[in-house]
Each structure stands twice: as C-alpha cells, then as structure tokens.
Amino acid sequence: xxxxxxxxxxxxxxxxxxxxxxxxxxxxxxxxxxxxxxxxxxxxxxxxxxxxxxxxxxxxxxxxxxxxxxxxxxxxxxxxxxxxxxxxxxxxxxxxxxxxxxxxxxxxxxxxxxxxxxxxxxxxxxxxxxxxxxxxxxxxxxxxxxxxxxxxxxxxxxxxxxxxxxxxxxxxxxxxxxxxxxxxxxxxxxxxxxxxxxxxxxxxxxxxxxxxxxxxxxxxxxxxxxxxxxxxxxxxxxxxxxxxxxxxxxxxxxxxxxxxxxxxxxxxxxxxxxxxxxxxxxxxxxxxxxxxxxxxxxxxxxxxxxxxxxxxxxxxxxxxxxxxxxxxx
Numbered sequence: 001x002x003x004x005x006x007x008x009x010x011x012x013x014x015x016x017x018x019x020x021x022x023x024x025x026x027x028x029x030x031x032x033x034x035x036x037x038x039x040x041x042x043x044x045x046x047x048x049x050x051x052x053x054x055x056x057x058x059x060x061x062x063x064x065x066x067x068x069x070x071x072x073x074x075x076x077x078x079x080x081x082x083x084x085x086x087x088x089x090x091x092x093x094x095x096x097x098x099x100x101x102x103x104x105x106x107x108x109x110x111x112x113x114x115x116x117x118x119x120x121x122x123x124x125x126x127x128x129x130x131x132x133x134x135x136x137x138x139x140x141x142x143x144x145x146x147x148x149x150x151x152x153x154x155x156x157x158x159x160x161x162x163x164x165x166x167x168x169x170x171x172x173x174x175x176x177x178x179x180x181x182x183x184x185x186x187x188x189x190x191x192x193x194x195x196x197x198x199x200x201x202x203x204x205x206x207x208x209x210x211x212x213x214x215x216x217x218x219x220x221x222x223x224x225x226x227x228x229x230x231x232x233x234x235x236x237x238x239x240x241x242x243x244x245x246x247x248x249x250x251x252x253x254x255x256x257x258x259x260x261x262x263x264x265x266x267x268x269x270x271x272x273x274x275x276x277x278x279x280x281x282x283x284x285x286x287x288x289x290x291x292x293x294x295x296x297x298x299x300x301x302x303x304x305x306x307x308x309x310x311x312x313x314x315x316x317x318x319x320x321x322x323x324x325x326x327x328x329x
Contacts, residue, residue: 012050014070016164068094068096071097094126134247176224184215191254194303
C-alpha cells in the first residue's frame, strides 16, 4: 500500500521471492506504468520490475484476499489512510510497516498506530528495518534487513515471504528496537548531512554516527527495546547506510540545510519525504518524557525550527560538558 521508491522496491522483493504482490498507487499513471511497462519512472527510473507484479489505484482490489498487507506511505499520513482502509482489511492478514517515523502529536511508533487504528492485536503487526536504500535493493544489489514481530511465527512468515537471492531478512521479536532505530537514525542523518555541507571531515561524521547510536540506544533502553538490536542491522546497520549514502533522503535534506536553504527549500530540493524532518519533534517529546539526553537530536531540531544557525550547531555540540563515553538516561 504505497508506490513510492521503498514501497515499489519491497513489492519487487516479494514478487522475486515468489510471493504474489499487488501494488496500490495513488496515481493511475504509476499503476498503468507498473502493469504495462514494468517500471515506476517517477521513483525508480530504469529499474525493470517483475512482470508478475501488478498494480491498481483501487484499495479494495489491492487488499482483497491478502495474507500480508504492507504499508509504505509517509508516516504522518498513515493514520487517516488506515481509517479509510479499515473496512477493506482482510481479517487475518499480517500487517507490515515499512515506515520509519514517529507520529506527530501522539508520539506513537507506526506499529502502535496500526494496532490502535485497526483495533488489532500487536501479534498481527510486523515491521521491516535495516539498511533499506531502495535504489540499491531495486537494482538487486545484496542487502540484509530485519523483519520483526512480537509473535515469532509472524516474523518467520514475513521472513519467508521476502527472502530472495539478493535480499536476506533476519527475524526478530524486538519491534520497539527496530522501529526506534529506523526512526531516530533519520534525525542523525540530517546532522551528518549538515556536517558534510559545512565541509567537516570523516572524524566529525564518525563521531555523529557513533554518538547518534548512543542516543538511539539510550532511548531504546528506557522504552523496553533489546540493547542488542542497536548493534545489529536495524541499529548500526541502518544508521551507517543512511548517514553514509548520497541516496539517503535525510542526509540529502541535511546537506541542503547546511548549504543555507530553509526547511521549505530543502524539502522542495529533496523531492521525496525525509521522515526525520517531522519525526524529530515526537522523538524529543519521548526523550523528555523518559528523561533521556539526546543532544544531536536537540541541535537538529533547533536548526530545522530556525532557532539555531547551521554554523553554530557544531559549536553547541562541541561545547557540551565532558562525560564518560557510556552514560544512561
């Protein structure tokens, strides 16, 4: 449900794994192109999609008889879309989130939004996280990810459904850790993008990535996540990919900010959703609620809000009081 770059790519992964897939698109032109030309030129130009992958603009047709329903829409649109799709939802389907954001206002993770809006048990909701740069996976370059569900059987079912020669999923039951890793790493990537635009070097980038991981782990610890998750694909793996690759929308957005653009100008220049731009506010709210120190996230928030110049951002972080490397909430 969603024909952007990652939604289209994951539909391809399912089809390549032998799992029949239907892609729901808002645009009739996109659906027609997927069916007739086996391409989504707006998001993945030049990528040849499987002939078995079909597409539609009719959500009822897309959802009819599905065993897996995969959501791949912008995080802040998920709740209203779920409400409109609820009467069409197959009663026993495993509901899968590809989204890496936190909902504004409620501060809920995407799996929590699904549970609440569709009134389903958490055992029916799974998530996919890890280094998921869509273009590389769409081009069938090797990648590994994590599929997580509180119900081990659900995690294993999803693992089998999307396992291909180029996409290797590992299963987990730590939904909280996978979602927090996926959401907060986008904010850290914004900081790395700013640093790149300012001409700062690899030491700075490595410091931001590593201390960013510490922020993610501190928040995850108090929210009940398994600490091991943050050392794995859904933690360090996703963080490194998103902060290191020019394909990363969040890093790209940060670079635009670092070059002097406003948030609105950076959004226009990036051209696709950068989830970190909206998730920083609910992430900070969660940090305040749980008493967790998240200095990089706080600085990124101030830059996006226009309360701190990008030139001053590095100075603010560098001027913090000295601490032991490992400290808690």
